[in-house]
Amino acid sequence: MKDGNIIMLCQQGWDLGIASNAKNLAKELAKDNRVLYVNLPLDVNTVLRGRKEPAVQTRLRVLLGQKESLVQAEPNLWVLTPRMLSISINRLQPGRAFDTLNGWNSRLLARSIRQATDALRFKDAMLLQDGIIFQGLDLPRLLQLSRSVYYLRDYTLGVPYFQRHGPRAETQLMQQADLVATNSAYLADYARQHTTRAHDIGQGCVLTMYDADADYSCPAGLAPVKQPRIVYTGFLTALRLDIELLLTIARQRPQWNLVLIGPEDEEFKGSELHQLPNVHFLGGKRPEELAAYLRHSNICINPQVVNDATVGNYPLKIDEYLAMGKPVVATHTRTMDLFADHVYLAKGQAQWLELLDEALMHAGPSTADARIAFARSHTWAASVQTLYQALDSLPTASSVPVVGSQTA
Structure with missing residues (x-):
């Protein structure tokens, strides 16, 4: 796959300040494609509880129109901070209220993404979703995307936040995706409980700071500690x-x-x-x-x-x-x-x-x-090449039905 358009919906914001799998993957994909990296939108609870935090303040400036929503971060790579405020729904019990409000959040997100893709002239875009994000359940249908990939790199159902709605949402995300890409054999085995389209693409690493041949002085805090x-x-x-x-x-x-x-x-x-x-x-x-x-x-x-x-x-x-x-x-x-x-x-x-x-x-x-x-040998280039090969093995036109948000 080359010269394509890829929308990445990511759990971790581009402005997180540290490296992440999603950011490294986006940078590698952008060597051959155009990539739109979508930060998660602000939600009401985050604003109420963390409005004084610098990251929330930055997002609020975007929401109020005081800061650009779409910016180019690197060649072939743009970052979208959606100009919207999501309704906080994770505490709701599974059922109609959750599904209805999640559908509302999804439509707002889709509208923001569509504005960005129109501005960038993205055509026939593919969605790559980084982990469980409830609003992503509807995006393949709402944006009429060419393909969707669910990127599974952690068993997040073990995290308390995802234990109420995560099992149902992740099952749907895996079943409706054209491809589930994992970073370990264990997670590939787990995904195959829900889909036949799971591939372990390996884990990319950035090891430029780790050079065994370099001369490193013993840090002052470590020097007094005796060996071993x-x-x-x-x-x-x-x-x-x-x-x-x-x-x-x-x-x-x-x-x-x-x-x-x-x-x-x-x-x-x-x-x-x-x-x-x-x-x-x-x-x-x-x-x-x-x-x-x-x-x-x-x-x-x-x-x-x-x-x-x-x-x-x-x-x-x-x-x-x-x-x-x-x-x-x-x-x-x-x-x-x-x-x-x-x-x-x-x-x-x-x-x-x-x-x-x-x-x-x-x-x-x-x-x-x-x-x-x-x-x-564990490079992002190798991981992305494996992803490309898995995508190339799929049918030209997906025969996988896209499930609606009512099972979110």
Whole structure:
């Protein structure tokens, strides 16, 4: 697929301030196509609760006509902030009221998108929807789009916000899409419960900040920590990380030093980890700082707790660790099978301790060069090429019926 027009409806705003899957995918697609990246519109609850936040203030200026709604962000890539205010409906029970108000929100969004596509002279556009967005249920019909792709990169039904309306909405989104594109084999298996048109397109990574051959000075906060240093980078949240496992590792191996880099949720802040002398919380760091911490680590870890929110998750940090050539120990999941030749995969606390011992002794399971090469094969170009191939395998004219919003 080249020289096409693509509308991306995305959960994360373009102005989020950090990289995201949707933004990286949009940039790669824009190398061959014209892309309209649509931010989610403001809703009433967000305005009432967060009207003083800078991001909400910016959206309000768009809503009031004080700021442009459609702007060009990069060559072939435009960002639309819809000039509309959605009715907040997630607290409603499933039924007619939710469906009716969601239909109203969808028509407002479709009108805003149509104004932008008319201005850009988009013809025969394809919709790519990034995860569960209720207003997207009606867009293929309202905008008379050529094709629709549902991009499934997280099991969001495990998130409380989506548990009331998400199961019904996601089932419909997958069934009506011409293609469901996932970033892991686990999520592809999940999608195939609802459609035969599911394809694992892999996960793209941006690893330019992780250069194993570069000379990184040991960060001041890490230098006093004695080796061996066992390092984790990322948001420290009990929803995704196993606090009890970390406590066991620290207590059973007091000669090791656990280094946890990232902001903490309330459960981590209140955990007994803070009382242990061999556990070091270094706080959040800028993305460009992380490679130096990894360079001066002995082992990198992903002590993931296995639940609905994590079991299908693709952990980008694993590619970052491997790109620095580091030995890695991680919790075994279906998605982590992809990394089995290069990462020690542990089931249970006893095996975690055993494999950490193994990693310290032998720095395996593969060589540093093999780990680096494997991580660098996970590019956005490769992921998008797989997406193109999956789209090319579809019939020229979709025979998939588009379901109306009454089953939203």
